[in-house]
Structures are given as C-alpha cells and as structure tokens.
Amino acid sequence: MMIDIGLIRHSWLLVAPVAEKVTMHFYGRLFSEYPQVREMFPPAMDVQRDRLLKALTQVVLSLENGEPLDDYLGQLARDHRKYGVRPEHYPALGHCLVAAMRANAHGAWLPAYDEAWMNAYRYVAEVMIQAAEQDAVHAPPSWIGTVVSHEMRTRDIAVINVEPDQPYPFRAGQYATLQTGQWPKVWRSYSIANAPRHDNRLSFHVRAVPGGWVSTALVRHTQPGDIVLIGPPRGTFSLNDARTPHLVFLAGGTGLAPLKALVEESAWSPERPSIDLFHGVRHSSEAYDMHDLRRLRAQHKRLRIIQAVSDEPEHWPRHTAVDALEYHRVIPDGDVYVCGSPEMVRHTTARLLAMGVRGERVHSEFSGEAPSFVPS
Known part of the structure; x- marks a missing residue:
C-alpha cells in the first residue's frame, strides 16, 4: 500500500x-x-x-x-x-x-x-x-479493580491502591486509564506508582484538579471497597533505554509516580544504578510522599532524594526540580528522566539541553492525558 x-x-x-x-x-x-x-x-x-x-x-x-x-x-x-x-x-x-x-x-x-x-x-x-x-486471546478488554486503600496525603492529593481481579502485566513506568462508577465511559490516564508486585496491586497518585471529573471522584468520593475499571497498561517510559550507571530523575508534583516505580525496579537490579531524584513542588505541604521515599532510600542504598520548593516565600532557596539540580551541582552525565505537567517537561528539557545533555539521553513523560481514538 x-x-x-x-x-x-x-x-x-x-x-x-x-x-x-x-x-x-x-x-x-x-x-x-x-x-x-x-x-x-x-x-x-x-x-x-x-x-x-x-x-x-x-x-x-x-x-x-x-x-x-x-x-x-x-x-x-x-x-x-x-x-x-x-x-x-x-x-x-x-x-x-x-x-x-x-x-x-x-x-x-x-x-x-x-x-x-x-x-x-x-x-x-x-x-x-x-x-x-x-x-x-490472552487479556480482557479491561480489569475490574477493587480499591483496597485510599489515603489523603494533602488537601488535593490521594494515594490510592487498587487490586485488579486478574493478573495485570505491566512494566515499571507505564500508566493505566481508570474509570469510576460516578462517570461511566469517561477514562483518565494515571501513572502506576509502583513496580510489578507479587500481590498484583497498583498504586496511583491522584491530584484533584478543578473541573476534573475523574480526578475529583477518585480523590473526594472514593473509599476502600469501591470498584474502578482499569484499562490496559500503556507507555514506553522505562529503564530499558537507560545505558548509564548514574541516572537523574526530575519530577514535578504527581509526576513523581512513574519515577518512584522506576526507583523500585532499579532497587532489585543486580547492577543497580545510582539515582539522584529531584522532586519539585510549589509548596512544602505538597511533598506528599516523603515517608515512602525515605523507605525506598533505605532499600536502594544508591538513591539520593532532594526536595525542591518553588513558590513558598518562607522557603529558601526557592527552586524547581531543575533549579535544584544546578544548585546542588549534580552533573547529569547519564540518562535523565523527566515527568510532570507538559509545561514542566518542556521547560526542564530545554534547560537540560542548554546544559549540554544530549537529546537522546532525556526521557520524558507528561503526567496528564494521553491521546485516544475515542475521547476519554
């Protein structure tokens, strides 16, 4: 043809x-x-x-x-x-x-x-x-997920753990679409915040956004025992493309989710890379996952975590994730993974390229929607 x-x-x-x-x-x-x-x-x-x-x-x-x-x-x-x-x-x-x-x-x-x-x-x-x-031949069109825990981490961010009714094969760094009972036929994309587990459970970091139908339902109106539908895993954001022993992870807000999954996966690797993880938030109260990140750091041994706060007048220095990278004089000499809002990803990628990081070493993912042939 x-x-x-x-x-x-x-x-x-x-x-x-x-x-x-x-x-x-x-x-x-x-x-x-x-x-x-x-x-x-x-x-x-x-x-x-x-x-x-x-x-x-x-x-x-x-x-x-x-x-x-x-x-x-x-x-x-x-x-x-x-x-x-x-x-x-x-x-x-x-x-x-x-x-x-x-x-x-x-x-x-x-x-x-x-x-x-x-x-x-x-x-x-x-x-x-x-x-x-x-x-x-081997997979259902969607999975039925039971909410096993729902934890409000901030006023607008919830960490939700879901157990699919059947094995859910995915790779660390991928995302899934979710549908709630409140909004039939409306699907939204959320990164899976963990590497594959023996218990088959999936963790999602969800921020309720103004006018967000599904995000508001998940954060404000969901509780353990509720049912959500889960679409097949999607995305190519993974460690498969990493070729260097030192990795830099730059996250904005709930863009932390897939990077956390990649940290989990790397912790189990025989040749685990060293990782500098920079998590950027607007206000220090939005650093919603520090307890889990410290637990990961204890397991990984070669993980360093740096929190960056950009919009809080009392906080000094005020930095985005990429600002903190430069402030701490970390040299991005290997693969760099970036995840956050489209604006954050574009700005961060431009800064990295200006620092001399080769384009093929920058792996990026938006923490928002993915295109669809049927509106979701």
Whole structure:
C-alpha cells in the first residue's frame, strides 16, 4: 500500500486553521451515519470532543516514523478494546474524517487527498485490528479493580491502591486509564506508582484538579471497597533505554509516580544504578510522599532524594526540580528522566539541553492525558 505523506501533510495545512469546524462536522456525520457508535462516547462531549480528531490526524501525520509508530498503534488498539471498538468501526471513522476535511477545505480539496488519507487510514486500521485480535486471546478488554486503600496525603492529593481481579502485566513506568462508577465511559490516564508486585496491586497518585471529573471522584468520593475499571497498561517510559550507571530523575508534583516505580525496579537490579531524584513542588505541604521515599532510600542504598520548593516565600532557596539540580551541582552525565505537567517537561528539557545533555539521553513523560481514538 502506497502512502503519500507529502500529499497528506499538504492537505492537512488546508484544514488545520479550521480544526474546530472539522471536529464538529466529523462528529455530526459520524453520529448521524453510524448512530450505533454513539454509545461508545460519554454523554457530555464538550470537554474532550477534539481529542479523537487530534489523535486520528496526528497518527496519520506520523506514519513515516515506522516501527515506533506501529508499537504505539498496538498499544492504542489494546487500550481501545475497553470501549468496545470492533473492526467494522474503523472504516466509519476514516470515512467521516476525510469527509469532514473535504467539506471544510473551501473547495481546495483534491481527489488525490482522499486517496492518500484513506490509504494511510487503512494501514492504521490494519495494524490496530491485528493487535487487538492478538490481545483478545490472552487479556480482557479491561480489569475490574477493587480499591483496597485510599489515603489523603494533602488537601488535593490521594494515594490510592487498587487490586485488579486478574493478573495485570505491566512494566515499571507505564500508566493505566481508570474509570469510576460516578462517570461511566469517561477514562483518565494515571501513572502506576509502583513496580510489578507479587500481590498484583497498583498504586496511583491522584491530584484533584478543578473541573476534573475523574480526578475529583477518585480523590473526594472514593473509599476502600469501591470498584474502578482499569484499562490496559500503556507507555514506553522505562529503564530499558537507560545505558548509564548514574541516572537523574526530575519530577514535578504527581509526576513523581512513574519515577518512584522506576526507583523500585532499579532497587532489585543486580547492577543497580545510582539515582539522584529531584522532586519539585510549589509548596512544602505538597511533598506528599516523603515517608515512602525515605523507605525506598533505605532499600536502594544508591538513591539520593532532594526536595525542591518553588513558590513558598518562607522557603529558601526557592527552586524547581531543575533549579535544584544546578544548585546542588549534580552533573547529569547519564540518562535523565523527566515527568510532570507538559509545561514542566518542556521547560526542564530545554534547560537540560542548554546544559549540554544530549537529546537522546532525556526521557520524558507528561503526567496528564494521553491521546485516544475515542475521547476519554
């Protein structure tokens, strides 16, 4: 199958300025021509309606990336089994996507663009359908999790431990999507804050954010014994890419979660690396996990923990995680792992590159949402 990336990129430039109109047209057409798919979407679409179009277009625009994209599509397909996505749904999405772009290109859309996008979309669909079918042989679409503990660490942050009903295979550093009983069909992504355990339990660090449906339900309205649904593990944030004996971890807020999981994993390694972990918070009261981190430090022996506080007038010095890295004169001479808000990750990565850290040595992860073919 010939995929013309040049035509795809050129045609996208025609509609990118009116992406919101394309989104509205896409959903209108999808739900009118294929009403059976409406049940896969949450009742309220206003908050996340653009996520599907963004995911569809970005995946197609990234097709030249080859094998890494195929791995990502496989993870995406396994994750989308939880929505009830079936092979026949893929042509509907592709048809409506192309129709929406064509209708909003102000007459500049060419038949060749239709062919280029549909060829690309057919490839994406084939990879995802095959991955989903292979996954269905040995894994459920989602896991039923029982909340075994719920601990408020600050006014807005809870540490929640969940026990899946079946073995949940994952790697340290990955994340899962969660759905609560309060918000059916609405999924949110949270990093798993532990390495795999014999008891199969998963730990999540959740901050209640203003307007956050799932985060507020998890932090404010969840208690032991409650049930949550857990999507398949996703993400490639792992120690597999580390090639150096000294690691630097930079966390912002609850971005600590996957880095804590990586510390746990490394503690069991015969050749455990030395780790400098910098945890940045705005106020010292938000240093919610120090007790567990001290326990990890006692187990790891080659772990150093430095807390950084950025917005508290009485605290001196006032530092972000990367400020503290420079203040303590730690030389990032190996692999560096960064996790936090998108803004924190972008700022920290730019600072690291300016320090001379090679780009391939910086491994980053946002502690927020991940793209999805079905809005979550």
